[in-house]
Amino acid sequence: MRRAIGALIRKDLILQRRTPEAAPAMVLFSIGTFVLFHFALDEREVSGNLASGILWVTLLFAAVLGINRLFVAEREEGGFDGFLLAPVDRTSMLVAKATVLFLFLCAVEVFVLAAFAILLLGPSLQPALVVVLLLANAGIAVIGTLVAALAIQTRARDLLVPLLAIPLSVPLVIAAARACAPLLTEGGAGALEARWLAVLGLYDLVFGLLAYAIFDFLLEE
Amino acid sequence: MFGRGLKTLSLITVALIVGAFALVFFYAPNDADQGFIQKIFYLHVPLAIVALFGFVAGGIYGIRYLRSGDRLHDLRSYVAIHLSLILAVGALVTGSIWARGSWGVWWTWDEPTLVSFLIVFLLYACYQPLRFSIEDPERQARYAAVFAIVAGAFVPLNFTAVRMAESLVHPRVLSTTGGSMPGEMRLTFIVSLLGMACLFVTLWKYELASKHATFRLRSLKRKLANADDGFTPNPRRSAAPTL
């Protein structure tokens, strides 16, 4: 299974390097959204709950863009069939795709957070944010892979991905936004609350195990 | 095969519902703070609880479908989720009316159950579009089962997260779980809940029987019409399962 996961991740990274589609689009989309928030809210600087909310809504919507593209090459260029013909565990597709999405999100967030700090955020960024980002990324990666695999074989893929991903990530956004809010507060950062990290961890665990158990059924024909 | 016991069940349901309404109007006392409007509680909360159990049941039948490949389980899952979605709309509307009656607003973010319900409703509202956009019936059943399982697991997680987000900031306005309900209220509530649960099961069974009979009829018609001839597929796409 390690062999197959490695092959799939490698293939996706080469493809992404050669024809960068998803990741740059996600960064540009996020920056555009910050500009929109600036004008829509008429705020030069944001902090606290508002900053946290803007950041997470933007990141989630940017993630939806990436989720939409996740399986396009597999579907349109026969990747599913090629993979299914190989003597490998089918769950390796889930692990590989979730890892790729996770890496994408991390890479995108480096740029998005920098842009956020420059454009909108009042207080300076705290290193503790990384913990929240990593836990939330894991959750988005798992649920995003599931949603993308569900939607890719349907006629209404572009519609279904956001419609499914947004309600499913509500607990994730609640926990991530609440956890980040004290870190983004003006005048000395508040402490990271353990219970929100616990919710994020629980979410990752529940959907990770669930995806592991049922992903095979999405690949079969 | 789905018709067995349906008559008895229907009679029990009618009796329970009539009983529940009688209790609500003539037996249960008016709430000291909220007055008469509080009685919508006996409709709102059973609607919500039964809908949630229906969603979870849909997920369980989804698991059974994936394990067995038996299309009847897919049908059971579909009908359960379909009915629960209708009850969920009912719960949202009654919750909204209650909020208006008690607090003068149509919507309140302070009530985690109501907020969770909106989120769960938004998720399950995608169930039919998802089914409808998959043409191959086998794949439709399989994907719908995966959706039902994921969403079924999402329901409790979502309630936990929303409750943590809202209730720890604001004091709970009223306890809907009935920890401190007086005896008359509790009895009325339990009868209402039972009535709603029976109504759900009865409707579920009726719908299953009807769908099953329709499929049987169609397959027999097809056999008659195409005894020697080739086969003409059903031109209409459908979100409902086919057997």
Next chain:
Amino acid sequence: MRAIELADLGRAYGERVALAGVTLTVQEGETLAVFGANGAGKTTLLRILATLLRPHHGSAKVLGHELPREGWAVRGKIGFLGHDPLLYRDLTARENLQFHARLHGVRFERVDAVLDAVGMSARADDPVHTFSRGMLQRTAVARAVLHEPQLLLLDEPLAGLDPGAAALIDPLIGGGTRVVISHDPTFRGDLALGLRGGKVAFCERGATVDDVRALYA
């Protein structure tokens, strides 16, 4: 040994029956030629044998393993060449084959060997989307035979190839046990299966050119 054993095999898409009542046996080393008009169920049959589709009816045994239950044991022993080349368009031919080599646990030397065998060595490092139809087909053949499969499932393997390329490909896909879909009535297999509307029109060792032509009439 029997390479393929089908008994009353059937498959439906919803209510539409794509394939019904296929019963046949292919011995090891033999070629099964499949004929039929568009939509006759040829591709469905091939995909069932490749474990990409579940049979709905009857039983299918491939290389001694019951499908779909033991599909995992069959995968990796079959080479599948369908309509689709199953190549990523933005990867080079070599990267595509290396990807499949990793999935199948094949050494990279073999990648160079098959690329050479199909005459694609010179273009091996060009992205697949720059290839012509024939070059695509040759790369797809290289992919299908990369892991030295025991059974080849081929859908019109020579489509889009000029005679020179066809001659190059022929030794790679000849010899072993094969199922070949063809539209060429003069194509000879050890056993010929004719499909019409998902049903078996003929299944015999001595099918004539006229038998095949009658399918398309």
